[in-house]
Amino acid sequence: MKHGGVLLIDKPTGPTSHDVVQKIRRKLHIRRVGHAGTLDPLASGLLVVCVSDATRVLEYLTAWEKGYTGEVVFGIGTDTDDADGKVVTTASIGDLNDSQVADAARKLTGTIQQTVPAYSAVHVNGKRAYELARAGEEVDMPSREVHISSFRVGALEIDGDVAKARFEVVCSKGTYIRALCRDLGELLNLPAHMASLRRTSVGVAKLADAVTLDAFLESDDPLQFLSSPLAYLSADRQVTVSRQVIERLANGQQVSFSEVPMEPAELNDDDIVFISFEGDLAAVASVTGCSDGGQLKPKKVFWKRG
Incomplete structure (x- = not known):
């Protein structure tokens, strides 16, 4: 995302997950940092961390196995x-x-x-x-x-x-x-x-792709380790839309399935869809009206004009 992203950290034993988040906040000078599932101090391994605007999709990342x-x-x-x-x-x-x-x-x-x-x-x-x-x-x-x-x-x-x-x-x-x-x-x-x-x-995030906490904290370019949330959100619930469609969603308007490349038969009311525009996560929408052709209702919008 233009104003945030997902960071995969290989947490060592010892610090709490909150300790790790605090260290990342200080390194990036960004307050809005959260993780998708606590690891106890005894535990090590993959800690999925969301930075800035990406913290708004934490609820979808924490749902993964x-x-x-x-x-x-x-x-x-x-x-x-x-x-x-x-x-x-x-x-x-x-x-x-x-x-x-x-x-x-x-x-x-x-x-x-x-x-x-x-x-x-x-x-x-x-x-x-x-x-x-x-x-x-x-x-x-x-x-x-x-x-x-x-x-x-x-x-x-x-x-x-x-x-x-x-x-x-x-x-x-x-x-x-x-x-x-x-x-x-x-x-x-x-x-x-x-x-x-x-x-x-x-979910699809793997420990093999994570950076150690020490390597992240010692890096001169820590932002290089951030990636788009789209890489870790359900691929079968992602759809790329036109500028016209994302503008309408950003204005709080619903759009019909006929305006996006989606198959209504694959979705049910209240399902979540992740909207991509120009390769970035632009919005999260919920499905409604499947019995009547289907529409996407904006739930969270990240895209901004300019």
Whole structure:
């Protein structure tokens, strides 16, 4: 975009996602910076960051599935469900084997109910859950429906009464991977926690295309790493329009499907369409009136005359 873009950052372990955003703000001298999905301090990997006008499409980027790799440990449970927490329970893994773990992972694939970790940022009784947990208060944590497209666990590495294994996950927004590791252990009647995590994808955005945070901060031309949001928005919901059409949308007018190269049969009312003009994201529109030929109603407009 002429006044913003998307930045793919390879976040290191240690800083929070908010810390990374703050560093990017200072580097670019731009206040409007946001990310499409939090990574905990323990986690590393792909952080999709939107800059300036591109922050207005964050809601569409956060909806994508996300991919991760990591390591789970069986035989040790922590209060945070990850390696940063305090050990609260231990147990011998006994005769645990790869087949048992694979079977348990299959049971956690598909649409499941997941209980939110006690140490999380969700609001419970008007406070953050982690604030209540740190104060020693026991709270019935809410559960939420999440979708696990794939969950593969590698071969176990046995070390006495403890075992660890690498895993790969592709899941919907809102999924807690440390809760997934905890629940994997529960299915095996064992305490378990997430030892490490690395995000590898957010929709079509890939970690391989990201720049390290240090390289970005040390660059003399950090704007070179920004790209158009069109590269990461649904390709089958993008349409290029004429100047006449974008002017009408910018004026708040609806345009009919007959004026744009779209097939009404492929869309439903309230679907979102991304409007491109001269190779840039110019607007976001919602679909209406599909039963009567179909129209695009402007929802967010970025294009300006001049």
